[in-house]
Amino acid sequence: MAISVETFFLSPESQGTLQAQIQQMIAEGILSGRFRKGEKLPSSRRLAAHLGVSRITVTLAYTELLANDYLTSRGRSGYFVSDNAPVPPDFTPPEKGEETVDWSRAIGRRFTGGNTLEKPHDWASYRYPFVYGQTDPALFDHSNWRLCALQALGQKDFTALTADYFDQDDPRLVEFIARNTLPRRGIIARPEEILITLGAQNALWIAAQILLTQRRVAAIENPCYYALRDILNQSRCHVAPVDVDKNGMRPGQIPGEADVIFATPSHQCPTTATMPMARRKALLKRARAIDALIVEDDYEFEMSFLDAPTPALKSLDTDGRVIYVGSFSKSLFPGLRLGYLVGSESFIREARALRASVLRHPPGHIQRTAAYFLSLGHYDALIRRIRKALSERRAVMQTAIDENGLRVAGTGVFGGSSFWMQAPDQFDTVETAKHLQSQGVLIEPGHQFFQGPDRPTHFYRLGYSSIAASRIGDGIAKIAQAFDGN
Amino acid sequence: MAISVETFFLSPESQGTLQAQIQQMIAEGILSGRFRKGEKLPSSRRLAAHLGVSRITVTLAYTELLANDYLTSRGRSGYFVSDNAPVPPDFTPPEKGEETVDWSRAIGRRFTGGNTLEKPHDWASYRYPFVYGQTDPALFDHSNWRLCALQALGQKDFTALTADYFDQDDPRLVEFIARNTLPRRGIIARPEEILITLGAQNALWIAAQILLTQRRVAAIENPCYYALRDILNQSRCHVAPVDVDKNGMRPGQIPGEADVIFATPSHQCPTTATMPMARRKALLKRARAIDALIVEDDYEFEMSFLDAPTPALKSLDTDGRVIYVGSFSKSLFPGLRLGYLVGSESFIREARALRASVLRHPPGHIQRTAAYFLSLGHYDALIRRIRKALSERRAVMQTAIDENGLRVAGTGVFGGSSFWMQAPDQFDTVETAKHLQSQGVLIEPGHQFFQGPDRPTHFYRLGYSSIAASRIGDGIAKIAQAFDGN
Numbered sequence: 001m002a003i004s005v006e007t008f009f010l011s012p013e014s015q016g017t018l019q020a021q022i023q024q025m026i027a028e029g030i031l032s033g034r035f036r037k038g039e040k041l042p043s044s045r046r047l048a049a050h051l052g053v054s055r056i057t058v059t060l061a062y063t064e065l066l067a068n069d070y071l072t073s074r075g076r077s078g079y080f081v082s083d084n085a086p087v088p089p090d091f092t093p094p095e096k097g098e099e100t101v102d103w104s105r106a107i108g109r110r111f112t113g114g115n116t117l118e119k120p121h122d123w124a125s126y127r128y129p130f131v132y133g134q135t136d137p138a139l140f141d142h143s144n145w146r147l148c149a150l151q152a153l154g155q156k157d158f159t160a161l162t163a164d165y166f167d168q169d170d171p172r173l174v175e176f177i178a179r180n181t182l183p184r185r186g187i188i189a190r191p192e193e194i195l196i197t198l199g200a201q202n203a204l205w206i207a208a209q210i211l212l213t214q215r216r217v218a219a220i221e222n223p224c225y226y227a228l229r230d231i232l233n234q235s236r237c238h239v240a241p242v243d244v245d246k247n248g249m250r251p252g253q254i255p256g257e258a259d260v261i262f263a264t265p266s267h268q269c270p271t272t273a274t275m276p277m278a279r280r281k282a283l284l285k286r287a288r289a290i291d292a293l294i295v296e297d298d299y300e301f302e303m304s305f306l307d308a309p310t311p312a313l314k315s316l317d318t319d320g321r322v323i324y325v326g327s328f329s330k331s332l333f334p335g336l337r338l339g340y341l342v343g344s345e346s347f348i349r350e351a352r353a354l355r356a357s358v359l360r361h362p363p364g365h366i367q368r369t370a371a372y373f374l375s376l377g378h379y380d381a382l383i384r385r386i387r388k389a390l391s392e393r394r395a396v397m398q399t400a401i402d403e404n405g406l407r408v409a410g411t412g413v414f415g416g417s418s419f420w421m422q423a424p425d426q427f428d429t430v431e432t433a434k435h436l437q438s439q440g441v442l443i444e445p446g447h448q449f450f451q452g453p454d455r456p457t458h459f460y461r462l463g464y465s466s467i468a469a470s471r472i473g474d475g476i477a478k479i480a481q482a483f484d485g486n
Numbered sequence: 487m488a489i490s491v492e493t494f495f496l497s498p499e500s501q502g503t504l505q506a507q508i509q510q511m512i513a514e515g516i517l518s519g520r521f522r523k524g525e526k527l528p529s530s531r532r533l534a535a536h537l538g539v540s541r542i543t544v545t546l547a548y549t550e551l552l553a554n555d556y557l558t559s560r561g562r563s564g565y566f567v568s569d570n571a572p573v574p575p576d577f578t579p580p581e582k583g584e585e586t587v588d589w590s591r592a593i594g595r596r597f598t599g600g601n602t603l604e605k606p607h608d609w610a611s612y613r614y615p616f617v618y619g620q621t622d623p624a625l626f627d628h629s630n631w632r633l634c635a636l637q638a639l640g641q642k643d644f645t646a647l648t649a650d651y652f653d654q655d656d657p658r659l660v661e662f663i664a665r666n667t668l669p670r671r672g673i674i675a676r677p678e679e680i681l682i683t684l685g686a687q688n689a690l691w692i693a694a695q696i697l698l699t700q701r702r703v704a705a706i707e708n709p710c711y712y713a714l715r716d717i718l719n720q721s722r723c724h725v726a727p728v729d730v731d732k733n734g735m736r737p738g739q740i741p742g743e744a745d746v747i748f749a750t751p752s753h754q755c756p757t758t759a760t761m762p763m764a765r766r767k768a769l770l771k772r773a774r775a776i777d778a779l780i781v782e783d784d785y786e787f788e789m790s791f792l793d794a795p796t797p798a799l800k801s802l803d804t805d806g807r808v809i810y811v812g813s814f815s816k817s818l819f820p821g822l823r824l825g826y827l828v829g830s831e832s833f834i835r836e837a838r839a840l841r842a843s844v845l846r847h848p849p850g851h852i853q854r855t856a857a858y859f860l861s862l863g864h865y866d867a868l869i870r871r872i873r874k875a876l877s878e879r880r881a882v883m884q885t886a887i888d889e890n891g892l893r894v895a896g897t898g899v900f901g902g903s904s905f906w907m908q909a910p911d912q913f914d915t916v917e918t919a920k921h922l923q924s925q926g927v928l929i930e931p932g933h934q935f936f937q938g939p940d941r942p943t944h945f946y947r948l949g950y951s952s953i954a955a956s957r958i959g960d961g962i963a964k965i966a967q968a969f970d971g972n
Contacts, residue, residue, distance in 0.1 A: 068866070109696055151502055205845070210593055319585060333647070337848070372506075
């Protein structure tokens, strides 16, 4: 039996080359059982005419399917579904009955209900996306990333790509971080003091699991990165919020019972405050006095363009008291999911064992690609380009904010990629954000960063890492209109 | 000042193209502060002569470094370290003092001390690697994986590569699993009932976190996958080992208090037993009677070459009682770290929230590459090739085992990639494995799969997924010699 050419069509949403789309269409037809063994395919000429593609494209797709044993060729009679082609299952799944499991009882621990970011998934299609922490395709060094990924896919790197590392990391990436990345933050660490994680989120989560229990106290900044609070809630420890001022966390307010202090000294999240040296020393002194550890989330340090970055808090630590969290998410892209933990060997050993149990190790290919991208110098070039663009955008932001009379609540000394803003008291920025969204403007309401029952609702964050400078003026004007009480 | 050509050398261990190595050497020299701003590099001719490479290679490396702003060119005077090149840090890290943190107190929860696999990291360099679960470079479809990875790195897929998905998965991969992978196991699931995980390990870990607490009971197979026991120990639940016979787990032995049953019905790990249909139904009946859930780890189902695979246990489940764990680690490669959970929507919702908190989502690039590899039919072609090779190797294994008088303790009905073996009682296979390792033979001692204080020590596992058929005979002979008590 011949398969009618009419059953073939290319979906307008399909991606990939035309050849790949044709191959996929036929493979899926076979896998789903629509095309059966021995059935004849349309000639390449007919299928090409039907789909409106060149004949060679169809021929190449057929040839590939031949090599994969989906099709066989019988000389001039054409192509047929191979006898060796994979068969669809011959067992039919049973009708689904009513589920009888009582999930309210079966679920032992709940994880839903946390603070999730209220950002639409199609944020990139908005005209004025003042969103935070996404990648700007206009800035990313796509071609060199591609080259490094290709290199990491080469035969020589087969083991790095495919092997089960159990609890180990890619030694090349660890070595680069130890020798090149950390020294720029003033940190000297041996490979045994470094663990690669699945992004900074994963690093914070691991640190919390190891250091906190139901009987321990975590001091956090207020406001702070909202996902950290979810992590701490999971560990069931007591949480002590410590207010942040324009210099960051206030050491004197950290309660004596605190076992672990979570801090973002270089760029406080979300206020962007940079902690001055005197306060850093005071923070370390306070930690020593109450024998607490500090988890330093050094996100975004590469985005310092107004002034050179200060050394990390970890660089001042001679006790082994600071655990350092680094990330490539902000500088490369968040979908990469690569971060790292730096701390004393005793701590890293536990972190490694926990990570092995939870996920074994970050995928080898990702680690190796990043190692190449870093060691070939592309990373630094990219960072310089991003800094330059952010610096320009920031200037445009500042001008537009001033001209429109908006109020900045926090500005980092070193740059960064966002402003922390304050609307008049009477506004609930969740409502305003909704209103603005309907006008193509995305802002981030600030309430979720705060802890406690009386969370202020009139703060918001404006990111400028994903909006073109030319759009900023109009976008800020629209925001100003929305906050214009008159 | 000119940088002496003598300071340049190519490390014999370096990987990548010569151009990349030269680029990397210069970039690292600048980043580490050895080469300083304004210093002149050797001419391309001199450096090429010194390194013994072609001049064009050096020129291309210089050109790339020029584009990345590491170097500047001053016409005919040559190349210089750019004024804009990244600078090494000018703050020196403090001398490390004695660490004063008391880690025995600071660590709230310990994760070390679990069952780790005793397999040397350089297993591939052994002559007779009867190891389990690694990838054989001779079988993997490297070129098509590379093509799919390239496609996933294309501009069209930029968002899939870079975006922070928060708690979401790549919709293309989920759709393929729902429409093509699961139906072959007799399972129908909607996308809301599927969660992509960082390998099967991560899937099992997530399920344990959600379903188990200190007050709950998990029934496990004895022997079982050792890493599962570590996962359960972390959740602090009670563990009830249930002995396995040649048909797998015995439903009648599952205690009435069990809340969750962890089972590997299709290929029991490590005995390779396949559970017959009657017992599957009995297992489901028992679970319903005691109102327990079942976590079905369906690893290795693609490796059925002796007979068609039976449908998964999940396909018989009309209650929503079975949570299904799938993986691409055995069929593609373990370093990929991609698996999935299938279960009721209420369960998957919690699993998604937990995953988001722990690691957000598996890297986008990995998900999209797998989606292409699957949907283009390469996966099925690869599975067929692996099955064929494993089938041949298994026959060679069987012959060699018989000829050498070794005793098989468990053989799967459907194939798989290992034999579960039994040595004479007096042997401790940990010792024998050490002895064999010194002769270039790797076997896996079996004690770690067992639960309890009196773990038998005379079992071992022989994997054949990473050893060439031509080596099997000699390897088995050496094993037989080691177990020859006389």
